[in-house]
Amino acid sequence: MPKSGGGVMAWNVFRFCTALRALGSIMMVLVFGVIGLTYYVVVIADYGPALFHGGLDSLTSFIVLLLFHSLLVMLLWSYFATVLTDPGGVPTSWRPSIDEERGDADPLIGLEHGGANLGLNQSSVLGEPANQRMRFCRKCNQFKPPRCHHCSVCGRCILKMDHHCVWVVNCVGALNYKYFLLFLVYTFLETTVVTLxxxxxxxxxxxxxxxxxxxxxxxxxxxTFVLNLSFALSVMGFLIMHISLVLANTTTIEAYEKKTDPKWRYDLGRKKNFEQVFGMDKRYWLIPAYSEDDLKRMTVLRGFEYPTRPDLDELQLQQL
Structure with missing residues (x-):
């Protein structure tokens, strides 16, 4: 088992990539199996027939069924959006840009050959803190944008990669992270309603x-009760973790990598951090989609450029 640069044992959770791909298909079947069983119990066997009992039973059944179907629609919408949306890949033609304001000329610009033939210093290519934009993936043999990581399961670099999720048979990255979070939210609400x-x-x-x-x-x-209670409790913990990550403007991978460094250059404050994932248009916060205005004015939603804290940027320059 290889050691990381700091001497800490590093374990590759995607070591068994083939098994994870097969597990993803099984998880999808499990998801729809649980949904189908829950639908049968709640709608067909219990609250559906109770609609015709009259009085308080009918009113209670109507409210439960309305909540159940509304949340189910949003859950499935968010789920399929996460599954079917490409999390964001890196075009082979992508190159780090020159920071004209600071006068930093990136020496990697204009080079046409792969990283194996560049003859560059390894630390600068792999992304030391003093040179965040100069990153190169030896597996994909191409440059890596900021906050981009290689997924061994997908076999490619993913923009602002959070993790590879077997439940959605897809990577969770820059372009579908919001959809994944909404899937967690509506799954928690739905399973809670069913449990109650x-x-x-x-x-x-x-x-x-x-x-x-x-x-x-x-x-x-x-x-059905036991399954939904179990999912509600487990998803609640997972959701709390991801909410904290969003408010700190970090990902699961980044939270692990920067655990020894309390200063995070992408942390712009909770409000701006939240908007970088959910957009600025409040009408779209609860649905797995973005407004056209947000897509045009927010470059972070494209996954290549992320604003940083000016104070930490100045501190970084002083350390060079």
Whole structure:
């Protein structure tokens, strides 16, 4: 097992890439299996028939079914947006730009050959803190934009890569990170609604309460409650972690890499950090899409350029 530059043991979580790709397909089947089972129990077996009971039962059923279907639509929309949206790749023609304001002329500009033949100093190519833009991927044999990382599962560099998620069979990066976060939000809300709506039946399993339905329906209800409760709790923890990452303007990979450095040059404040992921148009914050205005005026949504803190940039220049 190789060691990192700081002497800490580094473990490649994507070592078994082929297995992870196969696992992703299984996870997709599992997702739709849980959704199908939940739909059967909540809509067909329980609250659907209760709509015709009249009185308070009908009103309660209508509210539960309205919430359930509304959240399900948003969950599936966010899920497919995450699965089908390319997280962002690096064009082979991409080159680091020259910082004219600082007068930094990037020596990598204009070179036409691959990194293996450049004869450059390895530390400058791989991205020392003093030269963040000069990064090169030896696996892809091309330059890497800021905050870009190579995914061994996808076999390419991903813009602002957060992680490779087997649940969505895709990388989570610059272009679909918002969609992934909304998928987590709506999954948590949906599983919470299902858990609360089936709680009375779950309690009745262990009391003398009356439960109607066939043995098969009762077993399905019990399994659905346990699964949705488990997903709600696990997703809640995952969601809290990602909210903290968004507010600090970092990714899962970056949070690990900068754990010894409390000064993060991309942290612009919680409001601006949030807008870099969700956009500035509040009407689009809760849906997996961006407004045309945001796509035009916010270069960060393209995944190549990210504003930095001027104070840390000055400190960085002084250390050169």
């Amino acid at each position: 709506s089936l709680l009375r039946l779950f309690i009745a399993f262990f009391t003398e309460g009356e439960i109607s339905g066939t043995p098969g329906t009762l077993v399905a209800t019990f399994i």
